[in-house]
Amino acid sequence: MAWEMLSIIGTIAFAVSGAIVAMEEEYDLFGVYLLGIVTAFGGGAIRNLLIGVPVSALWEQEMMFHIALFAITAVFLFPQDLLKHWNRWGNFFDAIGLSAFAIQGALFAVQLGLPISAIVVAAVLTGSGGGIVRDVLAKRKPLVLKNEIYAVWAVVTGIVIGFGIAVSDLSLYILFVSTTILRVISYLYK
Amino acid sequence: MAWEMLSIIGTIAFAVSGAIVAMEEEYDLFGVYLLGIVTAFGGGAIRNLLIGVPVSALWEQEMMFHIALFAITAVFLFPQDLLKHWNRWGNFFDAIGLSAFAIQGALFAVQLGLPISAIVVAAVLTGSGGGIVRDVLAKRKPLVLKNEIYAVWAVVTGIVIGFGIAVSDLSLYILFVSTTILRVISYLYK
Amino acid sequence: MAWEMLSIIGTIAFAVSGAIVAMEEEYDLFGVYLLGIVTAFGGGAIRNLLIGVPVSALWEQEMMFHIALFAITAVFLFPQDLLKHWNRWGNFFDAIGLSAFAIQGALFAVQLGLPISAIVVAAVLTGSGGGIVRDVLAKRKPLVLKNEIYAVWAVVTGIVIGFGIAVSDLSLYILFVSTTILRVISYLYK
Numbered sequence: 001m002a003w004e005m006l007s008i009i010g011t012i013a014f015a016v017s018g019a020i021v022a023m024e025e026e027y028d029l030f031g032v033y034l035l036g037i038v039t040a041f042g043g044g045a046i047r048n049l050l051i052g053v054p055v056s057a058l059w060e061q062e063m064m065f066h067i068a069l070f071a072i073t074a075v076f077l078f079p080q081d082l083l084k085h086w087n088r089w090g091n092f093f094d095a096i097g098l099s100a101f102a103i104q105g106a107l108f109a110v111q112l113g114l115p116i117s118a119i120v121v122a123a124v125l126t127g128s129g130g131g132i133v134r135d136v137l138a139k140r141k142p143l144v145l146k147n148e149i150y151a152v153w154a155v156v157t158g159i160v161i162g163f164g165i166a167v168s169d170l171s172l173y174i175l176f177v178s179t180t181i182l183r184v185i186s187y188l189y190k
Numbered sequence: 191m192a193w194e195m196l197s198i199i200g201t202i203a204f205a206v207s208g209a210i211v212a213m214e215e216e217y218d219l220f221g222v223y224l225l226g227i228v229t230a231f232g233g234g235a236i237r238n239l240l241i242g243v244p245v246s247a248l249w250e251q252e253m254m255f256h257i258a259l260f261a262i263t264a265v266f267l268f269p270q271d272l273l274k275h276w277n278r279w280g281n282f283f284d285a286i287g288l289s290a291f292a293i294q295g296a297l298f299a300v301q302l303g304l305p306i307s308a309i310v311v312a313a314v315l316t317g318s319g320g321g322i323v324r325d326v327l328a329k330r331k332p333l334v335l336k337n338e339i340y341a342v343w344a345v346v347t348g349i350v351i352g353f354g355i356a357v358s359d360l361s362l363y364i365l366f367v368s369t370t371i372l373r374v375i376s377y378l379y380k
Numbered sequence: 381m382a383w384e385m386l387s388i389i390g391t392i393a394f395a396v397s398g399a400i401v402a403m404e405e406e407y408d409l410f411g412v413y414l415l416g417i418v419t420a421f422g423g424g425a426i427r428n429l430l431i432g433v434p435v436s437a438l439w440e441q442e443m444m445f446h447i448a449l450f451a452i453t454a455v456f457l458f459p460q461d462l463l464k465h466w467n468r469w470g471n472f473f474d475a476i477g478l479s480a481f482a483i484q485g486a487l488f489a490v491q492l493g494l495p496i497s498a499i500v501v502a503a504v505l506t507g508s509g510g511g512i513v514r515d516v517l518a519k520r521k522p523l524v525l526k527n528e529i530y531a532v533w534a535v536v537t538g539i540v541i542g543f544g545i546a547v548s549d550l551s552l553y554i555l556f557v558s559t560t561i562l563r564v565i566s567y568l569y570k
Binding site for chain 2: 030041066
């Protein structure tokens with residue numbers, strides 16, 4: 001159950017963060033949808049590759065498409081004066097996507113019975129894939145490399161899951177929310 | 191039958207467009223082959239990932255290699271004064287690759303019984319993959335994001351195939367040719 | 381046996397070359413680990429895709445993680461005054477990764493009974509993948525395209541393996557060492 005929720009949350013978050021980057025770069029309507037979709041599915045594709053699910057399985061979740069398209073529409077329609085700080089919102093949604101996919105990557109590594117070091121690497125790579133796709137396509141330096149504190153929270157996710165501290169759905173949700181908050185705090189007060 | 195033809199056409203088109211970008215950037219002989227090959231197979235690899243065919247299946251089409259190498263050689267030998275307008279030719283071959291792979295992506299999504307929104311997304315992502323690989327490697331902003339009208343024709347392809355308007359091989363060829371022409375017209379008269 | 385050794389060598393070499401690029405760009409401790417890990421596993425992921433091994437098989441080699449993390453630590457601790465010439469060392473480790481993965485790509489293509497042209501393309505793409513991932517993430521023009529002589533040695537690797545000149549483990553090791561040396565010489569005396 002937590003697994004599906006995290007998939008949905010991660011996909012929406014990356015769709016929104018792609019759309020926000022496109023608006024920062026002043027793309028038109030179509031460009032906003034494009035970068036949103038490519039970020040959401042690029043992130044999902046990299047996650048699937050890393051956790052051994054066929055990339056083409058993305059297509060089987062038709063609900064996901066509607067959710068992603070709806071989320072991008074919401075970004076586009078959102079009152080411009082509320083969103084003077086794209087930068088902050090972009091980072092917020094990126095943080096959500098990072099947390100959601102990092103947990104999935106770590107859970108998959110645990111399932112394979114891997115050691116802590118591999119679980120941590122799986123969390124970092126799975127979590128940062130979507131943002132990397134977005135930034136490379138928008139010709140930006142990947143956020144994960146520009147701002148290294150970014151990935152520290154993915155490392156913490158890997159450690160918490162790797163040592164079996166978070167196992168139940170509830171504890172995974174708590175981990176997800178607290179990782180996102182920590183990431184946002186580390187951004188605001190750096 | 192149409193499927194194989196579209197694979198061949200798409201691969202050639204991306205090989206040629208990669209070689210043209212390499213000549214624009216004044217790479218030497220070897221660089222032209224390299225970017226041509228990487229674009230053709232990068233595009234094919236992304237298509238395979240998205241439609242659930244193993245990427246390594248690329249190697250089984252040995253004819254494809256000879257065709258791609260031959261196409262790149264043709265670009266390199268082509269009289270320079272005929273090709274003063276790389277830009278236009280580059281866009282032409284890119285349009286061919288986009289159409290060919292967009293149709294394959296849409297057909298695959300139809301086969302899975304997916305809804306229209308997913309078919310459209312599959313058409314856009316499968317069609318634009320090759321050009322994205324080429325532009326990222328040449329450190330350019332991806333054409334698909336720079337010039338958004340680009341992907342509109344992939345969306346149209348998705349809709350036409352999704353509503354079952356083009357099914358027979360003949361109608362797929364007609365769709366392919368008209369998408370390419372519309373894309374070229376939208377480029378010339380923008 | 382040679383296959384496993386080449387995997388280990390290639391992964392270490394790309395981890396180190398990623399870490400060196402990160403130090404050139406003056407990333408902090410965390411950034412050096414990140415780019416090292418992403419380069420090592422990005423290179424391995426592209427190799428796996430191209431030779432038909434699931435990307436998620438990367439996680440099963442837990443020893444590899446420890447080796448990669450150890451190699452990056454070594455780069456970070458290495459006396460700064462010994463390494464005034466990052467550039468040269470970066471190219472050296474890149475050359476090692478290129479040779480190791482090019483041999484694996486070529487061997488895989490031979491196993492499929494492919495013609496010489498496909499074997500050469502497999503060698504070039506498999507060998508250059510790791511460096512491409514590293515350079516794209518660091519917002520550099522891929523070394524393989526900037527410096528075309530780079531890939532000539534991967535082509536030679538493909539030809540030597542394709543014509544059955546190197547088959548035994550010993551001859552593969554000799555091929556690996558001589559390709560690396562030729563690549564380094566072509567860099568030093570260009």
